[in-house]
Amino acid sequence: MRQIVGEDNVLIDEPMSEHTTFEIGGPADLLVVPESTEEVRDVIEACRASGLPYFVLGNGSDLLVSDEGYRGVIVALADGFTNVSIDGDEMTCQAGVSLREASEMACELGLSGLEFACGIPGTIGGACFMNAGAYDGCMAGVLKSVRVIMPDGSLETIGVDDLALGYRASRIRDEGLVVLTATFRLRKGDPEAIRARMDDLTHKRESKQPLDKPSAGSTFKRPEGYFAGKLIMDAGLQGYQVGGAAVSKKHAGFVVNLGGATAADVHAVIEHVQDEVERQFGVRLEPEVRFLG
Numbered sequence: 001m002r003q004i005v006g007e008d009n010v011l012i013d014e015p016m017s018e019h020t021t022f023e024i025g026g027p028a029d030l031l032v033v034p035e036s037t038e039e040v041r042d043v044i045e046a047c048r049a050s051g052l053p054y055f056v057l058g059n060g061s062d063l064l065v066s067d068e069g070y071r072g073v074i075v076a077l078a079d080g081f082t083n084v085s086i087d088g089d090e091m092t093c094q095a096g097v098s099l100r101e102a103s104e105m106a107c108e109l110g111l112s113g114l115e116f117a118c119g120i121p122g123t124i125g126g127a128c129f130m131n132a133g134a135y136d137g138c139m140a141g142v143l144k145s146v147r148v149i150m151p152d153g154s155l156e157t158i159g160v161d162d163l164a165l166g167y168r169a170s171r172i173r174d175e176g177l178v179v180l181t182a183t184f185r186l187r188k189g190d191p192e193a194i195r196a197r198m199d200d201l202t203h204k205r206e207s208k209q210p211l212d213k214p215s216a217g218s219t220f221k222r223p224e225g226y227f228a229g230k231l232i233m234d235a236g237l238q239g240y241q242v243g244g245a246a247v248s249k250k251h252a253g254f255v256v257n258l259g260g261a262t263a264a265d266v267h268a269v270i271e272h273v274q275d276e277v278e279r280q281f282g283v284r285l286e287p288e289v290r291f292l293g
């Protein structure tokens with residue numbers, strides 16, 4: 001790994017609590033930080049060739065890593081894989097670019113389409129994987145194509161119509177594709193109007209979500225015909241706490257880390273919420289947060 005990404009970009013026994021927005025998670029055996037397409041590809045190939053498990057990490061904003069950590073290689077893209085290029089109304093971002101940065105840049109250039117993403121604390125790669133969305137926008141609505149590493153190691157460009165993007169679903173997720181870059185098809189717009197929309201969405205988010213506490217955003221997917229947060233609130237679970245983890249009092253859809261929470265605490269809260277909501281309303285909530293380790 002050191003030969004591929006250089007000595008400084010390989011970390012041993014790296015605490016995952018420092019790479020997740022939940023601020024939870026034990027050590028990963030190795031965490032490597034590639035800085036180019038070739039390095040990402042070579043790291044993945046080296047893992048595959050030596051049979052080492054690997055996991056591609058964006059900003060860790062949708063992730064609960066176990067207290068025991070991860071036995072394998074974390075391929076971390078948020079720090080070194082962050083180039084952006086513009087061609088007319090199209091913007092191409094490497095997978096580690098943050099949605100916040102991409103939407104800011106689009107705004108400055110007078111390109112509309114990414115406003116919905118300004119408050120989602122993930123990377124482009126993680127957002128494509130999840131088909132991240134908010135306030136009536138989602139990746140499927142603005143993506144043109146992605147450049148990916150296929151399961152056989154080959155590189156391919158896949159158009160948005162062939163990505164099977166659905167509610168928090170994608171081919172990237174189903175087939176284990178690794179996103180290298182994403183190209184967005186945006187529209188010319190008035191920078192002031194774009195900024196005003198972003199400010200409005202940021203204000204909405206700040207007033208409703210517990211952004212002052214570490215979390216991984218909405219803990220559960222929206223069940224068909226219901227809202228997870230409302231079911232949890234109606235079940236009387238707001239504030240329910242195990243150790244340092246609790247259902248947020250500000251937004252019942254979020255499990256938050258009140259300080260010193262372990263992954264076991266969060267799992268215990270999630271399981272209790274699932275059981276209690278099912279007992280009271282007959283709906284089994286499915287986690288949106290991904291579990292690792």
Ligand SMILES: Cc1cc2nc3c(=O)[nH]c(=O)nc-3n(C[C@H](O)[C@H](O)[C@H](O)COP(=O)(O)OP(=O)(O)OC[C@H]3O[C@@H](n4cnc5c(N)ncnc54)[C@H](O)[C@@H]3O)c2cc1C
Pocket residue numbers: 021055056057058059060061062063077095119120121122123124125126127128129130131132133134172177178179180209211215216217218290
């Ligand atoms: C406060 C807060 C608010 C949030 N609000 C929203 C919201 O409004 N809407 C929403 O959709 N989500 C929201 N989220 C959840 C999260 O930010 C998104 O799901 C985001 O897209 C995850 O991106 P990430 O880079 O952090 O991915 P990570 O958490 O690092 O990874 C998530 C998954 O994506 C995979 N992945 C990451 N990069 C790649 C890549 N390059 N190629 C292939 N797979 C990859 C990982 O392997 C993992 O399985 C919120 C989270 C927080 C903490």
